[in-house]
Amino acid sequence: MSELLTRLRAFEGRTIVPVTWGPDPVNTPMIRHWAETMGDTNPVYLDDDAARATGRPGAVAPAQMLQVWTMRTYADKMSGADPSPVWTELIATLDEAGFTSVVATDSDQEFFAELRPGDRVSTTEVVESVSAEKQTGLGAGHFVTTLKTYRNGDGEIVGTQRWRTLRFRPAERPASRALRPRPALNEDNASWFAAAREHRLVIQRCAACGVLRHPTGPMCGECRSTDWDTVDASGRGTVYTFVVNHHPKIDAFDYPLIVAVIELEEGTRLIANMTGVEPADVHIGMPVELDWIDVDPELTLPAFRPATREEN
Numbered sequence: 001m002s003e004l005l006t007r008l009r010a011f012e013g014r015t016i017v018p019v020t021w022g023p024d025p026v027n028t029p030m031i032r033h034w035a036e037t038m039g040d041t042n043p044v045y046l047d048d049d050a051a052r053a054t055g056r057p058g059a060v061a062p063a064q065m066l067q068v069w070t071m072r073t074y075a076d077k078m079s080g081a082d083p084s085p086v087w088t089e090l091i092a093t094l095d096e097a098g099f100t101s102v103v104a105t106d107s108d109q110e111f112f113a114e115l116r117p118g119d120r121v122s123t124t125e126v127v128e129s130v131s132a133e134k135q136t137g138l139g140a141g142h143f144v145t146t147l148k149t150y151r152n153g154d155g156e157i158v159g160t161q162r163w164r165t166l167r168f169r170p171a172e173r174p175a176s177r178a179l180r181p182r183p184a185l186n187e188d189n190a191s192w193f194a195a196a197r198e199h200r201l202v203i204q205r206c207a208a209c210g211v212l213r214h215p216t217g218p219m220c221g222e223c224r225s226t227d228w229d230t231v232d233a234s235g236r237g238t239v240y241t242f243v244v245n246h247h248p249k250i251d252a253f254d255y256p257l258i259v260a261v262i263e264l265e266e267g268t269r270l271i272a273n274m275t276g277v278e279p280a281d282v283h284i285g286m287p288v289e290l291d292w293i294d295v296d297p298e299l300t301l302p303a304f305r306p307a308t309r310e311e312n
C-alpha cells in the first residue's frame with residue numbers, strides 16, 4: 001500500500017462530526033415550509049386526524065427532511081468555525097497529493113422510524129471508507145464515503161445517510177476524448193436506459209392506479225403499488241426550466257452545455273440536453289420535441305430540440 005493510501009486509510013472510522021443536536025426540535029412550521037416548497041401535499045405531515053387514519057399517533061415529519069433537523073444554523077456557519085477539523089485534515093491530505101477536484105457521486109439514505117413534532121434529533125458522522133486510487137472518466141481519484149447516523153431523543157437510530165464523493169486529479173490533456181459519464185444503472189432504471197438505446201422514450205406507469213412517474217422507481221408514490229409497466233412518450237413537451245453550463249469543462253461534453261428540465265405533454269419531467277438551438281434562444285415554455293444523442297455504442301440519451309410544428 002502506498003504511503004498516501006496508508007495515511008488516507010487511517011481516516012476510516014474516524015469521527016468527523018461528533019454527536020450534534022439539532023438547534024430546534026422537529027416542528028410543524030418547518031414541516032409546513034418544506035412541504036409547500038416541495039409541493040408535497042401528503043396530509044400526514046400536517047393533519048393529525050389524517051395521520052391517525054393511517055395508524056400513526058399523529059402528524060409525522062417527512063422522512064426526507066431528516067437532514068434538515070440537524071443542519072448548522074446560519075449564525076454558526078457565518079462564525080467561520082471549522083465544525084470538522086478531521087474532515088479538513090483529510091481533504092488537505094488529498095489536496096496535497098494533487099486530488100484537488102471533487103464531484104459528489106451518490107448518496108443513499110435509510111429511514112428506520114418516523115419523527116414527530118417535538119422530537120429532538122442528533123447526528124454524528126464518520127469516515128466510512130477511502131478507496132484505493134481509481135481511474136475514472138474525470139481523472140484518477142479516491143472515493144471518500146462518509147456515514148451520518150441520526151438518532152432521536154431516546155438514542156434510537158431513526159435514519160442513516162451515506163455520502164460518496166470522488167476526490168480526483170483533473171486530467172490535464174486527455175489523449176482521446178473521455179467517455180461521457182455513465183449513468184449509475186440499477187434495477188429500477190436499467191430498462192429505461194435500455195429503451196433509450198432503441199430510441200424509445202418510455203415513462204414508467206403504475207400498473208395499479210395508472211399514475212406516470214419519472215425518474216423510475218420501485219414504488220408508486222400515490223398508491224404504493226410495486227407493479228408497473230411503461231408507456232411510450234409522444235416526445236412533445238416544453239422547457240420547464242434550464243441552465244447553461246460553462247464551467248467546469250469536462251472533456252466529454254461540448255460547451256456551452258444546455259441542461260434543461262423538460263415537461264413532457266404526458267406530465268412527467270426529465271432532465272435532458274438540448275440540440276439544434278443556441279443557448280440565448282432557449283426560453284421557459286418553449287415547445288420542444290424529442291431528439292436522440294447516440295453518445296457512444298453503450299449510451300444513448302434523449303435530448304430535445306425546438307418543436308418544428310405548432311401544437312394543435
Ligand SMILES: [Zn+2]
Nearest residue numbers: 206209220223
Ligand atoms: Zn399507483
